[in-house]
Structure formats: structure tokens, C-alpha cells
Amino acid sequence: MASGTGQGMRPFDRLFTEDRRPVKRADAILERGWESRGLPPLRLAPPLPWDGTLSANRAWGTAIHGWDPLAPLLGAHDETGRDPYLAQALDVALDWIAVHRAGAPVWRELAAGRRAHRLAYLYDAAAHAGLLTDPVRARLRESLELHLAEIAAAEKLAAAPSIALEQAAGQLSIARRCGELRGAQAARSLAHARLSAYFDARVAPDGGPLEHSPGVLWPELLALHRLFASELLDDSALRELMERALEGLAWFVTPAGSLVPFGDTDGDATASIDPGDVADDAARLALSGGRDGAPPGLLLRAFPTAGYAVVRAPHGKRSARASYLAQAASFHSTRHKHADELSFVWHDDGVELLTDPGRYGLVGRNPPGSEAAQRGFRYSDPQRTYVESTGAHNTVEIDGRSDARVRSRAYGSAILRTAQGRDAFAVESAVRREGVSHTRLLALRPRNWLLVLDVLGGPGIHDLLQRFHFGPEVDLSMTGRRGSATLPGGRRLDVLPLIGAGEVRAAHGQSSPELLGWVSPRPLRMEPVWALGIAAAGVRRHVFATALVLSDGGAEPVPELIRSNPSGRRVRVGWEADGRRHQIDLATDGEELSLRHRAPAVQDS
Numbered sequence: 001m002a003s004g005t006g007q008g009m010r011p012f013d014r015l016f017t018e019d020r021r022p023v024k025r026a027d028a029i030l031e032r033g034w035e036s037r038g039l040p041p042l043r044l045a046p047p048l049p050w051d052g053t054l055s056a057n058r059a060w061g062t063a064i065h066g067w068d069p070l071a072p073l074l075g076a077h078d079e080t081g082r083d084p085y086l087a088q089a090l091d092v093a094l095d096w097i098a099v100h101r102a103g104a105p106v107w108r109e110l111a112a113g114r115r116a117h118r119l120a121y122l123y124d125a126a127a128h129a130g131l132l133t134d135p136v137r138a139r140l141r142e143s144l145e146l147h148l149a150e151i152a153a154a155e156k157l158a159a160a161p162s163i164a165l166e167q168a169a170g171q172l173s174i175a176r177r178c179g180e181l182r183g184a185q186a187a188r189s190l191a192h193a194r195l196s197a198y199f200d201a202r203v204a205p206d207g208g209p210l211e212h213s214p215g216v217l218w219p220e221l222l223a224l225h226r227l228f229a230s231e232l233l234d235d236s237a238l239r240e241l242m243e244r245a246l247e248g249l250a251w252f253v254t255p256a257g258s259l260v261p262f263g264d265t266d267g268d269a270t271a272s273i274d275p276g277d278v279a280d281d282a283a284r285l286a287l288s289g290g291r292d293g294a295p296p297g298l299l300l301r302a303f304p305t306a307g308y309a310v311v312r313a314p315h316g317k318r319s320a321r322a323s324y325l326a327q328a329a330s331f332h333s334t335r336h337k338h339a340d341e342l343s344f345v346w347h348d349d350g351v352e353l354l355t356d357p358g359r360y361g362l363v364g365r366n367p368p369g370s371e372a373a374q375r376g377f378r379y380s381d382p383q384r385t386y387v388e389s390t391g392a393h394n395t396v397e398i399d400g401r402s403d404a405r406v407r408s409r410a411y412g413s414a415i416l417r418t419a420q421g422r423d424a425f426a427v428e429s430a431v432r433r434e435g436v437s438h439t440r441l442l443a444l445r446p447r448n449w450l451l452v453l454d455v456l457g458g459p460g461i462h463d464l465l466q467r468f469h470f471g472p473e474v475d476l477s478m479t480g481r482r483g484s485a486t487l488p489g490g491r492r493l494d495v496l497p498l499i500g501a502g503e504v505r506a507a508h509g510q511s512s513p514e515l516l517g518w519v520s521p522r523p524l525r526m527e528p529v530w531a532l533g534i535a536a537a538g539v540r541r542h543v544f545a546t547a548l549v550l551s552d553g554g555a556e557p558v559p560e561l562i563r564s565n566p567s568g569r570r571v572r573v574g575w576e577a578d579g580r581r582h583q584i585d586l587a588t589d590g591e592e593l594s595l596r597h598r599a600p601a602v603q604d605s
Helices: 021-031 057-067 068-080 083-099 111-128 134-152 160-178 183-201 214-229 236-252 281-286 382-388
Strands: 300-303 308-313 322-328 344-348 352-353 396-398 415-420 424-435 436-447 449-469 477-479 480-486 494-497 504-508 530-551 555-557 569-579 582-587 594-598
Touching: 021 068, 021 083, 021 300, 057 068, 057 111, 068 083, 068 111, 083 111, 083 134, 111 134, 111 160, 134 160, 134 183, 134 494, 160 183, 160 214, 183 214, 183 236, 214 236, 236 281, 236 300, 236 308, 300 415, 300 424, 308 415, 308 424, 322 424, 322 436, 436 582, 449 569, 449 582, 480 504, 480 530, 494 555, 494 569, 530 569
Parallel strands: none
Antiparallel strands: 300 308, 308 322, 322 344, 344 352, 396 449, 415 424, 424 436, 436 449, 449 530, 477 480, 480 494, 494 530, 504 530, 555 569, 569 582, 582 594
């Protein structure tokens, strides 16, 4: 054949990364062998040492047993119709099948789903190309049925994210191409049921992520989207869930175009998809970087079940300069969960002002019975431990410790109420941490100020630190207990501790006596940033109120406007900036959250 796979032949579904390689990748494999992860080229000349040198490296072994080296060959055959690609893949596949009988450990591993998907195409294409003798046809059919049986028997499938998605994809691929095989239709039904259960546990009814990490959910949604796009999957309820999750996830795209690095989300993680595949206009706008879609009708979006609140206020047509505030206030399980209770990030006017440390990487292992493991730190690398810790997030640290996550109550969502005024937004959240009740109120006026109000109390005496971690472009300087920075573009950021501030501590890329003032902008990388800690020592109940003010000429507190009742339920704060006196009144003791902002000119006040 000159091109294509032939009349009546279903194209090769590009579900996984290696499936999408160009033809030149297949040519290189035929000429020099398959290369990956810096290891020596693998010549695809059977017999191959499948369970010897090819399984010595776990990551490499998973790729080999998943038939990653065959995927570019199958894709090249699909594009060109040239049989040499297919014949080479068939020789290697038959070699693998001859070595691996039912019950071998490799059947229960991640590779089985990818392998099943590729085996289904290989069988279909080789039959259309007339490459199958009767014995070879029987051997491939037997292997396809064995894949269906083994994948169906994988009891722990739902607990492992990649395994769940990849094995379901394998089941659906075989059922679509070889529906007459024993177990094919049962496998299709099982794949639908498993995918439904899997995503029901990861996407809340409000569309928010239930695994604490937008960057973990995104590739899973993309994999689900590919199953629908390839028409392997046809399930209206799952499609509705996917669309709801895509619309929700769009709120976690920052003005910089990356996903909010909450939990195990890498600092450089992005969410990109063909805008035409997303129904919601606002989601298309966010996911396309402002190239398609339309702004949302609401500027504040709460996810009361998932436990998030997001404000996105556009600044003209330039999405990169939008005001953006996102708070994480959730604990559903220990999956990808950092000790980040009520933490948040803030972007404004094109600058990442307050940041989250991101994932860093899953490096090292703590012994299961160790103190660190019992508090939720599975990984032993110091940088990984740091990015998970309470002290690395924009929250209040209690008694110098990280909040425990193992054997702690998973409270679900801590979002209580939201409010939107004429020019400002407020989010209230509350949780009990380490025996201390913590209520937080975030109030934002886009391009002007952010007010952070924390009320903490409970039995016993505690030392508290209200923590702030600034973005890499914020070069903070300290004058007494105040911090300030001149931002790119010339505007100024002032940090004004208004209520409850004792000692104020600043750090930048500190390595001793503990890590402090670091962020992970990409996997296995750390970058220094400024961190600020506002301390209160030996308190039973305490109120922090800190304003972060954007202005052209700087901001100064107005002492006569600053007061709080003992409960912290009614607070007034004020400052002057750019010729105006700002007064903010907050009340959380009524049925509704109350936020009032007045900003008369100074000469009129």
C-alpha cells in the first residue's frame, strides 16, 4: 500500500505519548534502535532479553513491556501504509508473547493497558495487510483474550491512577477492534464502570479537583478526552463529568498561563487543549490563553464541595495582567495533599505576587514507621519535605510544626462563605488544625490590595507565624516590621502588618537551620524567593490582619482606623495610598459575610 492503512481499517488511536511520535522516529528505530531515558539504543531484533537487562531499570522496563518501542512503528504504518513498519512490530510482539505466559508479574503492572491498546491495532492491521498465517493469527487472538482476562482481574486497579486509565484504554481498544473475542464486551462494560468510579472519586459535583492538585487531574482529564475523541468511549454521564471538570479546571489557570501549583502540581505545569473541544466559553478563554472564548459572567467562583475559591478579574483584554486569587481549603485524603491548610496564591498586574512552592519531585522514601511518615511525609529528600510543609505555604504555622496529614480527620472542604461588593471580593474559610481553630478571611480589591485576616484560638498557649511567600519577581526589602518592593512596571507593593504583629522575620533562600524562602519552578529545581513571617508568641487566642497594598507611591497605615473586637469577628483597618484613605470594615458574625470598602480622597476625609 502507498499510504494509509487501507479501506475498512480503523486508524491507530494516538492515546499515549509514544503513539504520537512522527514517522522519522520510526525510521530511526528501524535504523539504530529505540532510545529512551539516556540508556543505550535497543535494537529490535528478537529474541530480546525481556526479563533480563530490559527489566533491570524499572522505568525503562515499564516502557519496554508496554511496547513503547513499537508505538512509533504502528503510528508510521498508520500514516504511510508501509508494511516493513508493521512486520518489525509483529516480530517483536510475537517474541514477547512467546516469553510471557499467564500469571507472570508483568501482567499486573502499568504496562498492560498500553500493550493491550497496541496489540489490538497490530492484530487488526496485520490481518488487513495479509501478514497473518493461521498459527500467528491464533497466537495473537489468544494473547488478546489473555490481556482482557488479566486486566479484568486487576483488583487494585482503581487505587493507581495511571494503571486505572491505561488499562481501561486497553480494554476499550480491544473491544472496539475485536468485539467478537471472548470477554470483549464484558471488558468494555467494566472499563466504563471503572472509569466512572475513578473520576467520581477525583472530580467533585462542583467541578473542582478532589486530589488537591490541579496538575494531577489535568493529564487524567486529557487521557479521558482522548478516549472520547477517538470514539473508544461513549458514555454520556462520563462526558458530562469531563466537561464539568474542564470548566472547573480552567479556573486554576493563572494569568501566567500555568496551573496553580497547589499540592503535587509542578510549577511549570500547563493545561492546553483544542479550544473547540471545550463547550464553556470562559473555560476556552482560560485554556487558550485568551485566544478564544469569552470572560465568565462571575468574577468569583467558589468550589464549596472540592474546597477552593478563585477570583479572576480581567484587566482589559490582556489576560496576563488579570487580578487572580486562588485559595486551597480542602482535605479529602492524603493523595497529593500538602500541609497547606487555607493557603492561597495571588497574581496581579502581570506579576506573581504570592506563590505556592509546587511539587519539586517524589524523591527518597521515609521508613513507614518513622515520625516523618506518620505526619504525612512519605519522601525523605529535604527539598521535597520542605515543599510539603506548612512553613512553605501562605498560611499560619502553629508551634513551628507542619500539620499532620496521616491519621488526621479529612474534613473535606473548609470554604464557608463568599461575598462580592462593588469593587472587592471576600472569601471566608475555617478549619481545626493541631487542636487550634483557624478562621481566615481573604478580601481582595483587584489591582489595589489584598487583606488577610486570621483568627486562631483554642486550648493551650501557642506560638504562631503568619507566613507569606512572594513570587520570584518580588524583591522585598524590610523597614522595621514592614516590607516593600518595587515591581516590574514600576508599581509598589507594601506589606502592612496592621493587627497582631509581634516580631516580623524575613528570609530569602535560607538553607540553615532550616529551609525557608524557596519555590520549585519546575521538577527537581529550587529557586530562592522572599518569605515573610509575622510572629505572635505565647498566645491562646489571636487575630492577625495584614494588608498587601499595590500603589504608585507607597502606602502608610492609618492607626485611628485600625481595631478589632476580641473575637476577631468585627474588624476595621485602614491605610493611605496614592492620595486616598482606604477603610475596610469586615463582619463575619452575621448570617451573611459583610465587606465594606471606602476610599475617599485624603483632603475630603
